Amino acid sequence: MESSAGRAATVEFDQVSKRYGGSAKAGTPAAVNDLSLSIPAGRICVLVGPSGCGKTTSLKMVNRLIEPTSGRILLDGVDAAGRELTELRRGIGYVIQQTGLFPHQTVVENVGTVPRLLGWSGARIRERSEELLGLVGLDPAKYSRRFPSQLSGGERQRVGVARALAADPPIMLMDEPFGAVDPIVRERLQDEFLRLQEELAKTILFVTHDIDEAIKMGDLVAVFEIGGKVAQFGTPAELLASPASDFVARFVGTDRGLKRLALSRVADLTLHAAPTAVVGSDAGEARRRGLAASFQFVLLTDPANRPLGWIDAATLPESGPLTEALANPTSPFVNKRTTLKDALSLLLDSDVQVGIVTDRTGAVQGLVTVDMIAERMREGHIAPAYLVDAPPGAPADPAE
Amino acid sequence: MLPGQQLIDFSWIGDHLGQIAERIGQHLELTILPVAIGFLIALVLSIWAVRQPIVYGPITAVTGVLYTIPSLAAFAVLIPITGLSLVSALIPLVSYTLLILVRSIVAGFRGVAPEVLEAAEGMGYTRTQRLIRVEFPLAVPMMIAGLRLATVTAIGLATVASIIGGDTFGGLGQLITEGLQTFFPTKYLLGAALSVVLAVSADVLFVQIERWITPWARAPGSAG
Numbered sequence: 076m077e078s079s080a081g082r083a084a085t086v087e088f089d090q091v092s093k094r095y096g097g098s099a100k101a102g103t104p105a106a107v108n109d110l111s112l113s114i115p116a117g118r119i120c121v122l123v124g125p126s127g128c129g130k131t132t133s134l135k136m137v138n139r140l141i142e143p144t145s146g147r148i149l150l151d152g153v154d155a156a157g158r159e160l161t162e163l164r165r166g167i168g169y170v171i172q173q174t175g176l177f178p179h180q181t182v183v184e185n186v187g188t189v190p191r192l193l194g195w196s197g198a199r200i201r202e203r204s205e206e207l208l209g210l211v212g213l214d215p216a217k218y219s220r221r222f223p224s225q226l227s228g229g230e231r232q233r234v235g236v237a238r239a240l241a242a243d244p245p246i247m248l249m250d251e252p253f254g255a256v257d258p259i260v261r262e263r264l265q266d267e268f269l270r271l272q273e274e275l276a277k278t279i280l281f282v283t284h285d286i287d288e289a290i291k292m293g294d295l296v297a298v299f300e301i302g303g304k305v306a307q308f309g310t311p312a313e314l315l316a317s318p319a320s321d322f323v324a325r326f327v328g329t330d331r332g333l334k335r336l337a338l339s340r341v342a343d344l345t346l347h348a349a350p351t352a353v354v355g356s357d358a359g360e361a362r363r364r365g366l367a368a369s370f371q372f373v374l375l376t377d378p379a380n381r382p383l384g385w386i387d388a389a390t391l392p393e394s395g396p397l398t399e400a401l402a403n404p405t406s407p408f409v410n411k412r413t414t415l416k417d418a419l420s421l422l423l424d425s426d427v428q429v430g431i432v433t434d435r436t437g438a439v440q441g442l443v444t445v446d447m448i449a450e451r452m453r454e455g456h457i458a459p460a461y462l463v464d465a466p467p468g469a470p471a472d473p474a475e
Numbered sequence: 476m477l478p479g480q481q482l483i484d485f486s487w488i489g490d491h492l493g494q495i496a497e498r499i500g501q502h503l504e505l506t507i508l509p510v511a512i513g514f515l516i517a518l519v520l521s522i523w524a525v526r527q528p529i530v531y532g533p534i535t536a537v538t539g540v541l542y543t544i545p546s547l548a549a550f551a552v553l554i555p556i557t558g559l560s561l562v563s564a565l566i567p568l569v570s571y572t573l574l575i576l577v578r579s580i581v582a583g584f585r586g587v588a589p590e591v592l593e594a595a596e597g598m599g600y601t602r603t604q605r606l607i608r609v610e611f612p613l614a615v616p617m618m619i620a621g622l623r624l625a626t627v628t629a630i631g632l633a634t635v636a637s638i639i640g641g642d643t644f645g646g647l648g649q650l651i652t653e654g655l656q657t658f659f660p661t662k663y664l665l666g667a668a669l670s671v672v673l674a675v676s677a678d679v680l681f682v683q684i685e686r687w688i689t690p691w692a693r694a695p696g697s698a699g
Contacts (some may be wrong), residue, residue, distance in 0.1 A: 174590070
């Protein structure tokens with residue numbers, strides 16, 4: 076998507092405050108209090124906190140739906156307050172929880188909103204809108220002519236994202252964009268959006284009240300507390316490893332050790348080589364190899380190296396070909412993108428606590444075990460906060 | 476009704492089709508003009524009321540008072556000023572539409588979801604662009620509901636305008652008045668029946684218009 080990539084801007088809050096209640100004197104409670112944040116171009120910065128903490132107010136000050144009482148917001152170093160209002164807004168993508176799609180316009184018309192305001196030609200708008208629908212996973216042929224009332228919640232959110240991307244804005248503001256859909260759809264939308272962002276590399280301000288979403292989506296996370304102050308600003312790993320205050324520690328939750336597992340992926344581990352044997356090959360050879368190893372199981376695969384199941388080497392005959400009937404397909408499958416949290420969970424749920432790592436084609440890449448995950452925690456990549464807290468439900472027993 | 480006379484004299488109807496058509500035409504004029512003028516006035520008042528909510532109370536109070544003035548009294552007041560003219564007939568008829576139309580148009584604008592307005596503002600619509608391209612189209616169903624009611628009401632009220640309009644623009648009311656004055660039931664029954672037919676037709680017409688211009692409002696529910 077070369078037309079959508081590579082445009083991003085820095086966003087800097089410089090001592091920004093917002094007070095309501097007529098005069099902006101110091102006595103009135105602040106919705107946002109002396110906020111200073113610097114967000115590098117092309118990153119997702121999540122503003123997270125309990126309701127009423129000023130995170131949405133902060134977001135809306137960027138496109139000036141709310142004007143700050145004091146302070147400056149700099150976009151690529153330029154003060155937003157000095158820019159013409161509609162011109163500023165047309166250059167910032169805006170996605171909100173209830174989507175705010177125009178009910179009287181079709182999907183393709185909704186997506187073309189900002190290009191139309193910018194005066195693009197009809198043909199160009201149409202082409203761009205259909206391109207974007209494809210990008211967010213909606214078949215233009217099927218969805219273009221529909222009205223928002225004919226879409227599911229998840230589809231509406233996709234259209235909302237496509238609409239915000241239409242004029243290729245360097246900055247996107249997303250206010251609980253996945254808050255109104257069920258957890259399964261939300262997770263899928265999150266994953267898809269992260270994949271999209273890898274290509275788009277927009278600067279994104281993302282508001283949520285869900286700490287798990289913040290940790291998952293954010294390159295940087297600003298934790299807000301009541302009173303419109305930022306309690307901590309850092310990477311998800313920093314937040315989980317060393318919460319700056321009791322409030323942050325409580326907000327990220329007592330299971331933050333487990334949450335940190337969600338920040339690492341199987342790709343970060345050095346995988347065990349899998350003792351594979353191709354179906355049809357000599358059973359005797361596989362038996363000898365299996366019995367010689369400490370782990371006396373052999374992984375049967377098809378000729379394309381896709382796993383068929385485990386075979387206990389001790390049960391193998393001395394000769395003859397390996398057949399699929401011998402294999403016991405019980406292991407959980409993971410891939411290199413699976414988080415260690417999900418991998419651990421799969422392993423704990425399974426009879427065989429060995430996970431098979433496969434690539435896109437389903438071919439075996441290696442094995443992952445609970446031991447390996449525990450080992451990585453001990454290496455200190457993940458461990459400190461977890462060891463201090465010893466959260467309930469954590470895999471305290473490293474034995475298999 | 477005179478002794479020995481039939482309730483409805485079909486041969487008279489057959490002989491006077493031209494005159495009847497002319498009365499229907501006049502009646503349509505007495506309906507369409509006040510509703511159209513009333514709609515324009517009500518639209519301006521409504522946009523004012525939506526932008527400055529403080530004026531909505533006074534606007535509904537004034538249009539509410541206008542709505543309660545009996546039409547005969549209004550004509551009596553107006554004839555010395557504007558004479559036996561179309562204007563004298565239109566002023567009361569227009570003023571009766573205002574309350575209905577202002578209420579429904581304002582309800583239409585106010586019914587636009589706040590997140591839709593916020594999204595429009597956040598994406599860089601100017602206030603006027605938002606009004607024309609977002610708020611107005613979304614208020615259309617309520618506007619049409621108001622127009623339906625105002626039109627049906629106007630068709631009924633227009634029959635009274637024959638007091639002023641007489642032969643020149645009296646409409647179906649003139650048929651009724653003449654029928655009563657000459658004890659000729661065919662005329663007044665026909666006048667009454669035709670105004671009912673007009674009202675029902677207008678009602679059906681507006682339902683069709685709404686379907687036609689707001690396809691999004693009747694789009695079947697979620698696709699899953």
